[in-house]
Amino acid sequence: MTIQIPNRLRFTNRAIEEICTLPPDQRSRRFWDTTVPDLTIKFSRAGTPSFVLRYTKLDGTDGDFSIGLTSRVALESARAKAKAALNDLQVQGIDPVEARRQLREEARTPKLTTFTEITEAFIQSKADARPGKPPLMEVFFLRAYVLPEIGSMKFEKITVQTLMDLLSRIRAGVAERKRRKGADGKNTANSCHRAIKRVFQWAVNAEIATKNPATFGCMFPLRRPKRTGRLDEGRFNLFWREIGVNYDGHQQKAGRLAVLLYMTTLQRPIDVARAKREHIDLAKRMWVIPEDYTKTGYTYYIPLTDMAVRLFTMAMALGTGPYVFQSVRAKSGHLNEAALTAAWIRSRKRLVAKGALEEIDIELYDCRRFGRTQIRKKLGFSNEVGEAVINHVGEQHRMSQLYDVAEMLPDMIAAHGKWADEIDAMTMGGVGEALQALEDDQGV
Numbered sequence: 463m464t465i466q467i468p469n470r471l472r473f474t475n476r477a478i479e480e481i482c483t484l485p486p487d488q489r490s491r492r493f494w495d496t497t498v499p500d501l502t503i504k505f506s507r508a509g510t511p512s513f514v515l516r517y518t519k520l521d522g523t524d525g526d527f528s529i530g531l532t533s534r535v536a537l538e539s540a541r542a543k544a545k546a547a548l549n550d551l552q553v554q555g556i557d558p559v560e561a562r563r564q565l566r567e568e569a570r571t572p573k574l575t576t577f578t579e580i581t582e583a584f585i586q587s588k589a590d591a592r593p594g595k596p597p598l599m600e601v602f603f604l605r606a607y608v609l610p611e612i613g614s615m616k617f618e619k620i621t622v623q624t625l626m627d628l629l630s631r632i633r634a635g636v637a638e639r640k641r642r643k644g645a646d647g648k649n650t651a652n653s654c655h656r657a658i659k660r661v662f663q664w665a666v667n668a669e670i671a672t673k674n675p676a677t678f679g680c681m682f683p684l685r686r687p688k689r690t691g692r693l694d695e696g697r698f699n700l701f702w703r704e705i706g707v708n709y710d711g712h713q714q715k716a717g718r719l720a721v722l723l724y725m726t727t728l729q730r731p732i733d734v735a736r737a738k739r740e741h742i743d744l745a746k747r748m749w750v751i752p753e754d755y756t757k758t759g760y761t762y763y764i765p766l767t768d769m770a771v772r773l774f775t776m777a778m779a780l781g782t783g784p785y786v787f788q789s790v791r792a793k794s795g796h797l798n799e800a801a802l803t804a805a806w807i808r809s810r811k812r813l814v815a816k817g818a819l820e821e822i823d824i825e826l827y828d829c830r831r832f833g834r835t836q837i838r839k840k841l842g843f844s845n846e847v848g849e850a851v852i853n854h855v856g857e858q859h860r861m862s863q864l865y866d867v868a869e870m871l872p873d874m875i876a877a878h879g880k881w882a883d884e885i886d887a888m889t890m891g892g893v894g895e896a897l898q899a900l901e902d903d904q905g906v
Contacts (some may be wrong), residue, residue, distance in 0.1 A: 467480060467481060467488075467493070468483065469492070469493060469494060470493075470494045470495075470496055471493065471494075471495075471496060471543075472495065472497055473496075473497065473501070473503075473537055474497045475537060475784060478503065478511075478532055478537065478656065479719070480534075481493055481503055481511065481532075482511045482532060486509060489505040489509060489511075489861065490505070490657075492504050492516075494516075495541070497541065498541045498544050498545060500515055500516050500517055500544060500548060501513060501514075501515060501529075501540060501541060501544040502514050502515070502516050502527070504531060505608065510531060511531070511532045511533075512528055512529070512530060512531050512532060513528075513530055513531075513532060513535055513540040513543075513548055514526050514527065514528050514529065515527040515528075515529060515543075515544045515548070515558065515692075517547070517548065517551060518850040520551075520555060520557060525557070525559055526559075526560040527547060527559050527562075529543050529544065564842060574617075574620075574670055575616050575617070576613065576614055576615060576616055576617060577608075577609070577612050577614075577615050577616075577617045577661075578609050578613035578614065579617075580661060580662075580664075580665045580670060580671065581604055581608075581609060581613070581661050583665075583668075583670075584661045584664045584665070585597070585598075585601055585604075587664065587668075587756065593613070596676050596794070596795075598754055599653070600653075600656070600657035600660055600661075603650070603653045603657045604654075604657050604658075604661070607632050607650065608628070608632075608654055608658060611628055611631070611632075612624065612628055617662075617665070617671060618671070618672075619673055620675055622675050622678055623688075624675070625658060625675055625676055625678075626678070626681065627735040628654075629651045629654060629655055629681050629682075630681070631649075632647065632650060632651045632654055633646070633647035633648055633650065633651035633681075633682060634647065635647065635653070636650045638659075642755075647682075648682035648684060649684070651681065651745050652680055652681075652682055652684075655676060655680065655681065656759065656776070658676045658778040659674065659676035659677065659815050660759060662674040662675065662676050662731045669692045681692070685734075692823065692824050692825070692828045692831075692832075693824055693828040693829060693831070693832040694823070694832075695888045697819065697821075697824065698725075698829070698832065698888050698889075699723075699737060699888050699889045699890065700811055700813055700818055700819060700886075701720070701806070701810075701813070701824075701829070702725060702885065702888070702893070703811040703887050703889060704812060704813055705718050705721050705722060705725075705804070705805065705806075705809045706718075706722060706897075714805070715780070716777065716780055716787045716788070716789075716801075717730075717787075717797065717801045717802060717804065717805040717844050718798060718809075719773060719777045719780075719787075720734050720735055720777070720787050720797060720801065720802050720805070721802050721805045721806055721826075722773055723737075723770065723773045723774065723777065723808075724802060724826075724829065724830075725829050725833075725885070726767070726769050726770050726773060726881075726882065726885065727749070727764055727766075727770055727878075728829075728833040728834065728851060728881070729762070729764060729852070729853065730757065730830070730853075731799045731802045731803070731827075732757070732798070732799045733751055733755075733756070733757075733762070734787075734802065735787060735796060735797040735798055735799055735801060735802060736755070736785060736787075736792060736794065736796045736797070736798075737749070737751075737786040737787065737796075738755075738784055738785055738786070738787065739778065739784060739785070739786060740784070741755075741788070742766075742774060743767060744766070744771050744774060747765060747767075747771060748763065748764070748765060748766060749762075749763075749765075749766055749770075750762070750763055750764075751764070756853075758853075760853075761855040763871065763874070764853070764878075765874055765875040765878045766878075767878050767879055767881075768831050768883040769882045769883070769885070769886075769893060769897065770878075770882075772897050772901065773897070774786065776901060783795065785797075785821050787801075789801070799882040802826060803826050806825075806826040810822065810824060830852060833851075833852070833881060834848050834849070834851070834852050836881070836884055837851055837877050837880070837881055840884070841877065841880045841881070841884060842878050843873065843876075843877045843880075844873075845872060846870070847873045848869065848877070850870050850873075850874055851874055851877050851881070853877060
């Protein structure tokens, strides 16, 4: 006797059993549950019955969402799954078929679980964003010091204490290996800390990690003794004039031009040494150093005065490579900070030999400190503007924090302009004469 089952009925375990035993000629139709009206039982071409949710897609067309075989999924579970899918569709606009497809794609995608895996993904993402450019400085510290220690750990298990212990070991290890050179390992540990922090922040932004355990403050601040009064207006004049004359040799000239730009812009010596042509717009009179090239990981904005533009023009005329100050000796392809320090020391020795300078403890960085002090105390700019001019940003410089570029830039432009005027005043009008002599010598 043929069983007659209506298309719409209240699903029960017995009713489902009867539906599943229907002969093949009655399996082409769909059976609908009256309790959850959009839940159906549908036979496949092979004759296998499944719970299927019939729903209206966001574009208005009909769709089928397979919940599972009737032999494997309980009726109440099928109804609960159908209700949940309909709720997500109505409330959040989530298409159940599309959501399942995404889950399957994610399941096929290799999951990043260890710190090495997210580190290599971070390095690759930065390399993809900077094609043809050298790896970030963080890569060296990560691979040399960090990955050998915690690379195999699951990144979700890494805690603040894990990282603090690691940084302490790195500092102690460097201090032990290089004690004859007087190194204490603090710089290396701090650089590793910044690198780890950037990896985790990238992972958080990419929704791979949920937290960044490296956001704690610097463990090994470099507290150098305050050096006040080492450089004054008279000594600044001596160094400017000594560095601005008697050029001899291409490489020495590049180093001295770099020091003059450092004195003019008050940026970190390393940022001047590795300045890239593509970061400098002489027409717009702006030098922008992207975050991947800065010590603090924040973008720097440096307005260029007439003096800085003329110095950059001369420096760029020395070569044609990607860096303003090329170096055939350095692996990086550009001058390093030591070249600026050496030019400063040579000038200092000549000044001492001439009897023009008695104090020999005047360092390259004293110029940057002196410039910031003059901008604040003599030229009348606020502390925030003074800090912004020298790009003191980041967690080690709480009083400045990150400045709003659009809001602060006019004051920064004004401060740089006043500083250029102050240099001209301190050198008693000798700046223009020196620059003109340099340009005539170079044919710029």
